[in-house]
Amino acid sequence: MYATPFLDIPALNGASGTVQLPGSKSISNRVLLLAALASGTTTIHDLLDSDDTRVMLDALAALGCVIGRDGTTVKLEGLGGALRSTSASLFLGNAGTAMRPLTAALALLGGEFELKGVPRMHERPIGDLVDALTQLGCRIDYLGNPGYPPLAIHPVAIDTLQLDAPIRVRGDVSSQFLTALLLALPLAARRDIVIDVVGELISKPYIEITLNLLARFGIAVRRDGWQRFTIPAGSQYRSPGEIHVEADASSASYFIALGAIANGSGIRIEGVGAESIQGDIRFIDAARQMGARIDSGPNWLSISRDAWPLKAIDIDANHIPDAAMTLAVMALYADGPSTLRNIASWRVKETDRIDAMANELAKLGATVEAGPDFIRVHPLPAGAWQAASIRTYDDHRVAMCFSLAAFNPDGKPVRILEPHCVAKTFPEYFETLFSVARTVEVPVICVDGPTASGKGTLTIEVARRLGYHYLDSGSLYRVTGIALRRAGLAPDAEHEARIAEIAHALPLCFSEGKVLLAGEDVSDAIRTEAAGMDASRVSTLPGVRTALVDLQRSFRKLPGLVADGRDMGTVIFPDAKLKVFLTASAEHRAERRHKQLISKGISTTLDSLRADLEARDLRDSSRSVAPLKPAQDARLLDNSHQTVEQSVGQVLHWWQEIQPFKAS
Numbered sequence: 001m002y003a004t005p006f007l008d009i010p011a012l013n014g015a016s017g018t019v020q021l022p023g024s025k026s027i028s029n030r031v032l033l034l035a036a037l038a039s040g041t042t043t044i045h046d047l048l049d050s051d052d053t054r055v056m057l058d059a060l061a062a063l064g065c066v067i068g069r070d071g072t073t074v075k076l077e078g079l080g081g082a083l084r085s086t087s088a089s090l091f092l093g094n095a096g097t098a099m100r101p102l103t104a105a106l107a108l109l110g111g112e113f114e115l116k117g118v119p120r121m122h123e124r125p126i127g128d129l130v131d132a133l134t135q136l137g138c139r140i141d142y143l144g145n146p147g148y149p150p151l152a153i154h155p156v157a158i159d160t161l162q163l164d165a166p167i168r169v170r171g172d173v174s175s176q177f178l179t180a181l182l183l184a185l186p187l188a189a190r191r192d193i194v195i196d197v198v199g200e201l202i203s204k205p206y207i208e209i210t211l212n213l214l215a216r217f218g219i220a221v222r223r224d225g226w227q228r229f230t231i232p233a234g235s236q237y238r239s240p241g242e243i244h245v246e247a248d249a250s251s252a253s254y255f256i257a258l259g260a261i262a263n264g265s266g267i268r269i270e271g272v273g274a275e276s277i278q279g280d281i282r283f284i285d286a287a288r289q290m291g292a293r294i295d296s297g298p299n300w301l302s303i304s305r306d307a308w309p310l311k312a313i314d315i316d317a318n319h320i321p322d323a324a325m326t327l328a329v330m331a332l333y334a335d336g337p338s339t340l341r342n343i344a345s346w347r348v349k350e351t352d353r354i355d356a357m358a359n360e361l362a363k364l365g366a367t368v369e370a371g372p373d374f375i376r377v378h379p380l381p382a383g384a385w386q387a388a389s390i391r392t393y394d395d396h397r398v399a400m401c402f403s404l405a406a407f408n409p410d411g412k413p414v415r416i417l418e419p420h421c422v423a424k425t426f427p428e429y430f431e432t433l434f435s436v437a438r439t440v441e442v443p444v445i446c447v448d449g450p451t452a453s454g455k456g457t458l459t460i461e462v463a464r465r466l467g468y469h470y471l472d473s474g475s476l477y478r479v480t481g482i483a484l485r486r487a488g489l490a491p492d493a494e495h496e497a498r499i500a501e502i503a504h505a506l507p508l509c510f511s512e513g514k515v516l517l518a519g520e521d522v523s524d525a526i527r528t529e530a531a532g533m534d535a536s537r538v539s540t541l542p543g544v545r546t547a548l549v550d551l552q553r554s555f556r557k558l559p560g561l562v563a564d565g566r567d568m569g570t571v572i573f574p575d576a577k578l579k580v581f582l583t584a585s586a587e588h589r590a591e592r593r594h595k596q597l598i599s600k601g602i603s604t605t606l607d608s609l610r611a612d613l614e615a616r617d618l619r620d621s622s623r624s625v626a627p628l629k630p631a632q633d634a635r636l637l638d639n640s641h642q643t644v645e646q647s648v649g650q651v652l653h654w655w656q657e658i659q660p661f662k663a664s
């Protein structure tokens with residue numbers, strides 16, 4: 001997941017490949033609650049691991065469920081209708097699928113509970129559900145604004161609930177209120193329980209998910225149209241033992257759109273197919289209408305671009321409220337204005353999504369019309385796209401769907417602010433996108449400079465702040481040095497061919513700040529002075545340098561790279577847009593190295609370190625191949641009198657200066 005304050009997506013121009021998508025949020029949270037209400041153990045495969053499921057799991061654990069986890073498989077021992085813990089304060093983040101169903105279940109289970117969430121959750125309505133539960137005799141107080149969480153739930157005896165008259169619940173603000181009642185009321189089914197929906201029910205397919213999963217847990221709800229639902233007397237939750245969660249159909253919408261927009265050999269999605277029980281799968285109908293070519297099989301979809309530009313669409317999107325946001329961005333690539341209707345519920349989700357989409361689409365340059373329950377998006381012709389800094393309003397779907405704007409014909413990058421909000425349902429969204437997307441040019445920042453100038457520290461920090469990959473090219477030489485010593489060779493010209501072979505096939509990777517050679521952590525071994533000397537000698541061998549060029553260039557991957565070394569800007573990435581040549585006086589560098597070594601308990605003297613550094617500088621700058629010198633277009637940064645933060649700030653400032661983004 002990108003934990004950076006922003007993520008810059010360079011202009012993308014193609015995409016091909018296969019993505020395995022994470023589990024459905026709607027299925028995961030329903031199954032977790034049903035498994036908790038049932039008796040016996042349920043093994044859930046492919047459960048979504050995200051903020052929304054984590055708050056549900058934490059809540060169930062606080063209620064006394066025993067939960068075991070192995071990757072995406074979760075084993076949950078149900079409570080069988082009896083809470084092990086009858087008071088708890090539960091934090092439910094911004095998960096509607098946790099807040100609403102848990103409110104109903106806990107109001108019936110008997111106990112003192114406090115249910116709260118993030119500030120936005122406290123602005124998302126729950127009054128219609130609380131009204132329905134209160135009619136039954138449940139006792140719920142608002143701890144903040146009436147009609148909204150946080151809530152205090154008080155115990156009532158389940159056999160005192162009034163179940164003789166139909167329970168009336170409004171269905172026109174959120175279908176989750178009806179879902180919550182359907183999931184929880186089997187707890188009280190000593191007689192038939194009838195629920196009547198008041199007003200036009202929205203987001204109907206989510207009720208189908210609820211009914212489908214209730215049936216998997218042994219509860220056969222009778223349904224009369226979308227108005228009346230009956231939970232038969234004697235209903236009891238029965239765990240199916242094992243259950244698989246399909247991949248998330250709403251998450252699939254971004255990759256379906258990607259296949260429809262991007263040039264390439266198409267996108268294959270694994271984990272969800274056209275027969276999905278999730279209503280958002282009907283997004284494929286809308287995408288086909290806009291011109292996508294889509295095939296499907298058991299648990300897979302394959303999408304490729306067909307009609308181009310896409311065809312404008314005018315649809316009632318009430319049945320696909322979440323995926324429809326993706327259509328609003330696809331509309332930018334259409335042949336006329338597209339209209340999404342009957343989407344008033346967008347206004348009470350993670351943010352006011354109609355306003356958010358209208359504001360951010362306008363930043364890209366689009367003309368947008370919006371009303372209480374619709375949005376109309378006009379296509380953006382080539383030449384009219386702006387490089388925009390997209391505000392995401394802590395809404396995962398805003399972040400995800402705007403990444404698709406990076407396919408604009410004007411080659412403009414897109415900045416996504418607070419990209420970590422995707423953690424609500426799809427923490428690895430951007431990584432998944434980057435695994436299949438192509439760009440004309442992956443941005444690179446080169447930081448070259450002499451030994452002990454602080455390149456490593458600076459580069460790692462700049463990469464971290466930008467969410468870019470990191471290449472410590474010096475370590476390639478150091479690792480080669482270690483590998484050749486292990487092969488019984490000396491780092492000299494006599495063994496150049498053998499060393500080059502070793503370098504070419506170096507099984508190297510950087511992971512969480514560690515350098516791994518064939519899986520072995522060699523981070524400390526390569527930092528000794530002896531390894532440094534070997535690296536410097538190895539790097540004078542032209543055959544070895546050539547062998548390592550391809551390896552170094554292979555680190556240039558989306559969304560960008562910060563490369564540290566001695567010839568990054570001059571030889572390896574001569575087209576880099578920002579090249580920094582970092583220096584510090586020999587005196588300062590010797591002092592820093594001295595401190596470093598002393599802190600590691602390695603004894604040495606300042607004078608000898610300074611002499612070594614000067615000898616190395618001379619060798620590095622006078623070698624015949626790629627001598628250490630600033631690239632012509634490099635910016636010089638002397639950090640002798642700077643803190644790390646100051647040099648990082650300077651590099652980020654230079655980088656920012658060459659970005660085209662307007663402030664948000």
Ligand SMILES: O=C(O)C1=C[C@@H](OP(=O)(O)O)[C@@H](O)[C@H](O)C1
Nearest residue numbers: 026097174175176203206321345
């Ligand atoms: O029941 C569910 O799993 C959901 C129902 C929908 O909400 P509304 O019924 O409020 O539209 C949907 O937007 C939400 O992401 C998940």
Ligand SMILES: C=C(OP(=O)(O)O)C(=O)O
Nearest residue numbers: 094095096097322349350
């Ligand atoms: C509306 C959404 O979430 P929630 O389940 O919190 O309602 C969503 O995921 O788009």
